[in-house]
Amino acid sequence: MSELEVRQLRYFVAVAEELHFGRAAERLGMAQPPLSRAIRELERHLGVQLLERTTRQVALTPAGEVFLHDARTALDAVTAAGRRARHAGQPTPSLRVALKADFDAGLLPRILAAFQGEDAALPVELLLGGRGEQVPALRDGRADVALLPVPFDDRDLDVEPLMTEPRLLALAADDPLAARSSLCLADLAGRSLPDGTPADRDGRPPTTARIQTGREQQPPSAPRGRVAGTQPTSLDLSKIFNLIELGSIVMFVPVSVASRHRRLGIAYRTVGDLPPSTLSLAWPQDSRSPAVAAFIRTATAVAKTARMDAQTDAETPQRAMT
Amino acid sequence: MSELEVRQLRYFVAVAEELHFGRAAERLGMAQPPLSRAIRELERHLGVQLLERTTRQVALTPAGEVFLHDARTALDAVTAAGRRARHAGQPTPSLRVALKADFDAGLLPRILAAFQGEDAALPVELLLGGRGEQVPALRDGRADVALLPVPFDDRDLDVEPLMTEPRLLALAADDPLAARSSLCLADLAGRSLPDGTPADRDGRPPTTARIQTGREQQPPSAPRGRVAGTQPTSLDLSKIFNLIELGSIVMFVPVSVASRHRRLGIAYRTVGDLPPSTLSLAWPQDSRSPAVAAFIRTATAVAKTARMDAQTDAETPQRAMT
DNA sequence: CTCACTCATATCCGCACGGTATCAATGCGG
DNA sequence: CCGCATTGATACCGTGCGGATATGAGTGAG
Known part of the structure; x- marks a missing residue:
């Protein structure tokens, strides 16, 4: 044999x-x-x-x-x-953090700043990818740690939840739904989300989450942002917002994303039965790098203080934004 | 490239x-x-x-x-x-359960019996290996599911605790310690355990548990029991008990094991600060086999009833056995 | 200084992997 | 019912790569 x-x-x-x-x-x-x-x-x-x-x-x-x-x-x-061997052999190793552009619950700057104060800190390299590219990147060694919303296929990965925040519906300001006083998921039947799935399927984690491969056949020309340093460039989110403005799609976004993308032509609305989004930290189970450990520590600490801040801010109720 | x-x-x-x-x-x-x-x-x-x-x-x-x-x-x-492909191609697939002989907290017969009633049941093949052989067997596809005490290196594995039971010290009946009225771990300084480690290191999970490889270089002639059907044969536990009887080693055993191995020349004693042992079920994270799922279900169910039985038995206090 | 040890280099060889040409089986359309 | 297109299998051949043997070179020990 x-x-x-x-x-x-x-x-x-x-x-x-x-x-x-x-x-x-x-x-x-x-x-x-x-x-x-x-x-x-x-x-x-x-x-x-x-x-x-x-x-x-x-x-x-x-x-x-x-x-x-x-x-x-x-x-x-x-x-x-x-x-990983290639990366470990680099003269100046870096910590590669995968995330979907802007989907960091506003924590990233604070995390990065705090991380640089750590003993085991390394230069950080951000890998900005689309939805669902973070997990494969962790699995095949392109990234050391990822920020992404649960649920996802966490085989081979360790996970640490960071923060849960409500989500809003982003839609065209002139959309009839934008005039409604209250919305629920059922109102969105037939609408399209950025990734092409019908809107009324989102928010409910697929029951096969632990079973599906998480590595669909990706077209060879799939765009993949790669930005060095701490200067994230918004990959294609602008295009998505264009499409939203045109009314061809709608999107669920965490409030932190919404607050960073207020613009004319786009309205944000609360949806009654839309489950919140929980941002998590994920990394390969067998990660032995002290830099990863330090990043996890700082990120969870930053998230903890952020949660406490949010607690105290809760006195100031939030209105729907236009 | x-x-x-x-x-x-x-x-x-x-x-x-x-x-x-x-x-x-x-x-x-x-x-x-x-x-x-x-x-x-x-x-x-x-x-x-x-x-x-x-x-x-x-x-x-x-x-x-x-x-x-x-x-x-x-x-x-x-x-x-x-x-796994080889195994899946067998005309009569089986469910391969890895465990250390006798270390099943007495649950195995009931689990197997209940499992055979399941729809997805398969013939069960028991892989009786020494301490620490279960995890590698799961990882390289020799076993589908394992029964083993936590803690262990659970990378790539899903774990479900089944039952926690106290452990006893097995030692020669004529050992001076057997006459002591009470024992603690410190009394065992210098004693040897079956796997050659000094006795006073056991019971405290190594802090590197999640990091160590769990796949030490194993000598090519390492004995590995393989028993088909539901007729487990005690691999080498008898030899170990021989050594205990001769006073050359001592051993910590869960009460379920002790109750099955009462013999002249061997005494069981409680050790005050000896942490209990928790038997767990482990299986590869990406297991998609319905048979494994059924086994997990039945095993946890059996363990639950067993725990409840133990609860009610708790009125009858246990004495140290001789 | 010399010897033994150990890794690197040089050269040759066989075979396994890949290519081209062709066959064989199967479904489909006229 | 009979070609024809499609698709996987077979036959055969050439070449590149992996492995062996022989030898060189650097280094630590005595």
Whole structure:
């Protein structure tokens, strides 16, 4: 029993995702026959049939399903090893923090400032990605720690909740709903959210959260912001707000985001049954870096004081903003 | 940037563990020069120096340290993928439960019986291993679920506590300590436990529990029991009890184990400041098997009723056994 | 100073992986 | 019912890479 090789895993994942040897081979930049042979060799090696193929279609066997899943996580682990080693070898290592632009509950500046005072502090590199890019970045070694709202697929990750804040509905100021005195989720049936999902599905964590892979096939041209230093540039949030202003989409945003993006043409409204958003800190379970530990400590401390501040501010009730 | 390969990971781990190219090559069943070349190629590929070598000694760089760690978990993930696929392909899949022989708090028979009534039930295969073999078995796909006392290195694992029970000191009946009216941990200074550690270190979870790898270099001839069906055979506990009887070691055992191993020549004594033992259920975080889910459900249910039974039994106070 | 030890370099070789050409099976349209 | 297009499998060949052997070079011990 020699040993499973990464190449075989990559090949199998490609075929299992495409369910088509030709397309998979093309995606892998190779010809189809050696791919067929490699898969057959893999199956022979495992002694298990992974794919059910006729000359007209390819399907996964149950064993193939579980292998697809495990192969993906194994591939992630391998690339994470490489990436983290590369990063650790840099002459000036940095702490890479992944977050969705602006979705930091307003804590980031304070966290970064406090962090720089720590003994184990490192230069911070911010990775601003879209919704759902933080977790893969943590898993494959591109990021050391992430700020993101729960829930998410937290396999292999440790999580620490930082702060819970209510969310508002951002919509066009001339939207009929903006004139309504009170709203609930049901009123949003049919509306679109920035990521294309219908509005009335949001807010309820999918029941399969712990099961879904969290690593959907991403188009090769997916935009990915990468900003060094502590100068976050708002990736594409401006475009999203443009779309909101035009009335083509609506969006749920934490109040901290709303307060930073007040503009004519956009209205914020409370939605009665919209669950709040909890910003969390996440990092790889096996992180042994003192810088990560220090960041976690400072971030939780900052969040704690922020929560206490919010407590005292609660006397001043907030109105809906226009 | 082609791609990291499993072979390179295996090579590096071998060298990093041996800190000696010659021995590492021997362990890998190959000659030394190609190994040197492979490592140099790996470093060139990563653009990072992993090893500091003079002609007289080899040492890990900081980057090498983190890569060693990540490479190990990546290798585990790869072999787990292979093993789980193999297992999933079996015509009659089974649920593989890892535990240390007899350390089931007496719950196992009831759990197994209840489990067989479940819809998703499968034939159960018990993997009886020594202390600390359960976690690696879960990680590399040899087991689907494990019964083991906390604390342990739970990276990548989900954990559910089942039952906490006090522990007793097992020692030779003619041991001077057996005559003492009361004992505390300090009295055991200098005594040996079955795994060779001094007795006065046990009971306090190592502070590095979440950090240590949990996968020490195991000698290739390490005994590993594998028993099919529901007929657990006591692996080597009898030998341990022999040693206890001879007075060469002492051992902390949960009361459930003690009650199953009363014998002449062995005395059980309470130790005042000996923390109790909590038996837990652990399984890979990404387990999607309905059989595992069913096992978890039944096990927790059985444990709950067992706890309630213990509650009612608490009226009958327990005496120290001889 | 010399020897033993250990990692690096040089060179050769075999094979495994990938490519091209082709076959075989299956579904579909006329 | 018969081609034809589609798609996976088979056959065969060439090459690059991984491994072996031989040797060199640096270094610590006695």
